[in-house]
Amino acid sequence: MTIEATSGIEHHASRLNDPAKLKTRYASEARFRAYGIIALGIALAFLAGLFFSIISNGWSAFLQSEYRLDIYLDPAEIDPEGKRDVTRFGLADYTKMARAALSKAIDLPEKQDRAMKRDLKELLSRAVDVQIRDTVVADPSLIGKTVPIWLLAAGDVDSLLKGAIDRNVPEERRQLNNRQLQWVDKLAADSVLQKRFNSGLFTFGASSQPESSGLAVALIGSFFMMLTVALLAVPIGVAAAAYLEEFAPKSFWTDVIEVNINNLAAVPSIVFGLLGLAVFINFAGLPRSASIVGGLVLTLMTLPTIIIATRAAIRAVPPSIREAALGVGASKIQTLFHHTLPLAFPGIMTGTIVGLVQALGETAPLLMIGMVAFVVDIPTTATEPATALPVQIYMWATSAERGFVERTAGATIVLLGFLFVMNAAAVYLRRKFERKW
Amino acid sequence: MEHQIVQDASIAEVPVAGPTITARDVNVFYGEKQALFDVSVDINRNSVTSFIGPSGCGKSTFLRCINRMNDTIPICRVTGDIRLDGENIYDTDLDVVELRARVGMVFQKPNPFPKSIYENVAYGPRIHGLTRSKKELDELVESCLEKAGLLKEVHDRLDEPGTGLSGGQQQRLCIARAIATRPEVILMDEPCSALDPIATAKVEELMDELKANYTIIIVTHSMQQAARVSQRTAFFHLGKLVEVGDTRQIFTNPRNKRTQDYITGRFG
Missing domain, CATH: 1.20.5 (Single alpha-helices involved in coiled-coils or other helix-helix interfaces)
Structure with missing residues (x-):
């Protein structure tokens, strides 16, 4: 043994x-x-x-080529009757004034043939007309004076300066001819033509010209949608989660609801778009392309995420805290609002921001409700047509011009920037409110 | 306040005032499973009663019936009759929130709120509106901490988190929190099982002082503790109340064979 x-x-x-x-x-x-x-x-x-x-x-989308031109605001053209009538200002040919100023900057002879005029005009953005008009409308006392104004260069000029146009390509296949190249080089050498920070990227709406199109409509649309989601999805989601966790009796129906909430989180977003189209636009009669509808659709999409995150956060609060509160005679509601929710707050915040980030980057459901539109006017309310950041990226990505390719990537940087800031906020809030017990 | 007058006498083995709590034929079910069988017991005023018995014998379950903490478990069902000062606590008219203010509870694991020491004690009085002014509340908090024997240790750091205290201090903070709602009864569910011997001794000493003003029921796994702190002891086994009597009698001369086996360590 x-x-x-x-x-x-x-x-x-x-x-x-x-x-x-x-x-x-x-x-x-x-x-x-x-x-x-x-x-x-x-x-x-x-x-x-x-x-x-x-x-x-x-990165180059954040720079834009502009001319600094001394424009003679010709009273004979802008305001022949001398009435200072703002509606009359719109009829003037501002492009001609810009062309004259540009030709002066290049030192061209007064007498120009049609081809030269066309070549000159091609160097200017089509938006210069509006740019000069806006200056005049803003301050009619400038009429009759020569004022320096920053004017947008044409997309091709911008591309040339950013090195996107190959000078060695034969002239007939190049976007700019030899004469135009010469002029651009002279203007650049004289510092009349400069690359400046592209504030237009954030202030312009949709445009068929890359140099005058911007993210303003998309930014405001996305902002309204985030506001709608935050105002609706957070209270509804937190209330639903708190009820399911703390009050709902365990029964067949709560099980069904639980399973369905988890399933909803996995439903493809395009389905939510269809739902929004059917319910909010066709049935409820809300306007198409409006950011309020987009916000409502994204709310539906975000709710499961927020509910699941909030339930997890509430469940993570130790039961001993609830017992302690109930033990001193706090009611269920008091226990929830004084103890459980404050302790679950960091988790709820994180879940909410993750939900918002998802919603901010969502494209498919917005296409279904018509937020993929050519919106020039900047919306001031949530019921006006708008687009959203990811949709704008999608729309620019389908355009061929070099300027739009650059803007597609630029808008992506902006979107990623927002996502980064929001995620950083989530981390910060979690750290700040995290408590140990 | 009446019972304060009689309390001097109540230290004697025979209670002068009638019992605070009378339980008759209490049955508790967790779903299909019955956890308590026809428990009938009287709890004396201003004394310490201990519940002993092996794990799973139903002593904590019974304790949690007295402040209706079992209500929070959806599948739990209680039948029978438990009266606090003659009032049926399972009456539908009775406000459970008020009951829990009258019957305080201290849990096995110290569970202060993750708030300041002051807030921990002030929370109960505040939600029940027991004080009229900030000054009154300050005084109440101080007196509760004093009664819990904690004031000397924490008086200069009332704003610091209660969770930063040591385990024994935390448990005394929980006792201060429990007495802040001016309860008649304090239920203690193995209050010392997570404490070291020195902290345990302090809490036991505290119980001895508190019994002058409160009726205390303690669930404990330590028979020495039951013998040290309690005047009466109830022995539970397999969901039934086997024997209840004066602590001295239970430990020296138990009437029931099972009680004898348990206290001599033959099972449990």
């Missing part, structure tokens, strides 16, 4: 010290670690590639 017992122990000990076994175990651990590092490396490489591609394509 004793011998057997001893040998048993020896056998056991020898297995523990078996060097071959130890080596295999170490090797398998090292292998597993290597797999993890490789996977992480691949993910990081893709991420770096993505960021590099977006930023290298998009």
Whole structure:
């Protein structure tokens, strides 16, 4: 008996010290670690590639070529009757004034043939007309004076300055001819033509010209939608989650609701778009393309996320805190509002912001409700037509001009910037309100 | 305040005033499973009563019937009759919130709110509107901390979080919180099981002082503790109340064989 017992122990000990076994175990651990590092490396490489591609394509969208021209605001053209009538200002040919100023800046002869006039005009954006008119309307006392105004360069000029047009391409296949190249070089050398910060990217609406199109409509549309989602989805979601966690009796129906909330979180977003089209636009008669409808659709989409996150946060509050509150005679509502919800707050905030971030980046349902429109006028209310940041990216991405390609990447940088800021806010709030018990 | 007058006498083995709590034929079911069988017991005023018994014997379940904490468990059903000062606490007219203010509770694991020490004690009086002014509340908080023997240790840091105290201090803070709603009864569910011997001794000492003003019921796994702190002891086994009597009698001369086996360590 004793011998057997001893040998048993020896056998056991020898297995523990078996060097071959130890080596295999170490090797398998090292292998597993290597797999993890490789996977992480691949993910990081893709991420770096993505960021590099977006930023290298998009950074130039934040710069825009503009001419600083001394425009003679000719009273004979703008206001021949001298009545200072604002409605009359719109009839003037401002492009002609801009062309004259540009020709002066290049030192061209007064007498110009039609081809030269066309070549000159092609260097200016079509938006210069509006730019000068807006200046005059804003301050009619300028009429009759020569004022310096920054005017947008044409998209092709902008592309040339940013190196996107190859000068070695034969003239007949190039967007700008040799004469225009010469003029642009002279204007750039004289600092009349400069690359400046592109504030238009944030203040212009839709346009068929890349240089005069911007994100304003999309930014405001996205803002209204985020506001709608935050105002509707957060209170409804938190209330629903609190009821399900703290009040609802466990029954067949609460189980059904629970399963369906989890399923809703996985429903493709385009389905929510269809729902929004059917319910909010066709049935309720809300306007098409309006950010309020977009906000409502995104609210429906975000609700499951917020409910699930809030329930998890509420469940993570230790039951001993509830017992303590109930034990001193707090009612269920008092326990919820004084203790459970404040302690769950960081988790709720995180879930909410994750939901908002999802909603901000959502495109498909907005296409269904007509938010993919050419909206020139900047909306002032949530019922006016608008677009959204990701939809604007989608629309620009389908345009061929070099200027739009650059703006697509630029708008993506803006969108990623917002997402980054929101995620940072979530992390900050979680850290700030996190409590230990 | 009447019972304060009689309390001096009530230290004696025979209660002078009638029982605070009378329970008759209490049955508790968790769904299909019955956890308590026909428990009938009287709890004396201004004394410490301990519930002992092996794990799962129903002593905590019974304790939690007295302030209706079992209501929070959806599948739990209680039948029978429990009266606090003659009033049926399972009466539909009775406000459970008020009941829990009258029957305070201290839990197994110290569970202060993650708020300041002051807020921990002030919370109960505040939600029940027990004080009229800030000054009154300040005084109440101080007196409760004093009664819980904690004031000396924390008087200069009432604004610091209650969760930053040591385990024993936290448990005394929970006792201060429980007495802040001016209860008649304090239920203690294994209040020392998470404490070291020194903190345990302090809490036991505290119970001895508090019994002058409060009726205390303590659930404990430590028979030594039951013997030290309580005047009466009830022994539970398998959901039934096996024996109840004066602590001295239960530990020296138990009438029931099972009680004898348990206190001598033959099972449990």
